[in-house]
Amino acid sequence: MWNEFYRCNTEMVLTKQGRRMFPYCRYWISGLNPYLKYILVMDITPLDNQRYKWNGKWWEPAGKADPHVLGRVFIHPESPSTGQYWMHQPVSFYKLKLTNNILDQEGHIILHSMHRYLPRLHVVPAEKSPEVIQTFTFPQTEFIAVTAYQNFQITQLKIDCNPFAKGFREGTVPGRPVKDLKHKPSEQEVDASSSKNVEENEDPDRMKKLQELFKMSEYLDGDKENDIFNSVRDFLKLTKSTPVLDKDTKPNEDDLKRYKNMSWCSSAEEARSALLPCLF
């Protein structure tokens, strides 16, 4: 997902009250001592000393940067935890918020609009001196902070990928979210557990919808089996590739067991890998 945004030059919206990042940062961590405690910290650093402007096609330098506001970091709320804890699941920083309010009292990370930034992850041993802090950065997570989206491609990607922006997806009247785009199977669809599948598989929008779901599932935390299961269930609901759902769109007991056995999925990553061949 980050790579996809990176290709279009990622933008992150800043608001006075604080805005979450999307995509947010999620890390698989390895190589820690499983018995030692660590604190995970994120901050965001300027990539250069320039401000930028959008010329309608691309970002171009537009003068000297405003001074960076130092000292704002986001400590992962589950810190400190053992290395074993951090390594057994991906670590998400989805609660981190960005603001352009230099008087912010909420502890959000303060950035300047129209400047380029790069998130950094710091792994801090809880019981050792600070000089053994390890810092990690990933070039594809760089972004330009904005107060309103400039590049339409970025807006479209956000809408396509962020569940909270679902109201703006295809079929939307420009400027106004569409009512209830959620795919609720109609009576007809539910009744057609087998013979109608062939017909529905020919729906030209089907593959697009599945790909959207796939993208959304990427943002589930790996430790939440229910999330994974729901993702699988939603997937099956959407594909109707197997009569998993009863008329109330609940899986029956057998199917439940069958897909619970997909605790093949110790992570969302595995769930997605399993679903991948079905989608592409």
Add this chain to the structure above:
DNA sequence: TCTCCTAACACCTTTGAAGCGC
């Protein structure tokens, strides 16, 4: 006139409390 920022808006998901049956 232009660029950038802000607040209000409608729609969405998430979360947690309440109610219910077993």
Add this chain to the structure above:
DNA sequence: AGCGCTTCAAAGGTGTTAGGAG
């Protein structure tokens, strides 16, 4: 009493838009 499930409302996360500031 405890558990699991469902329902529902509130809280909070989205991009869009109009209008304001400089």
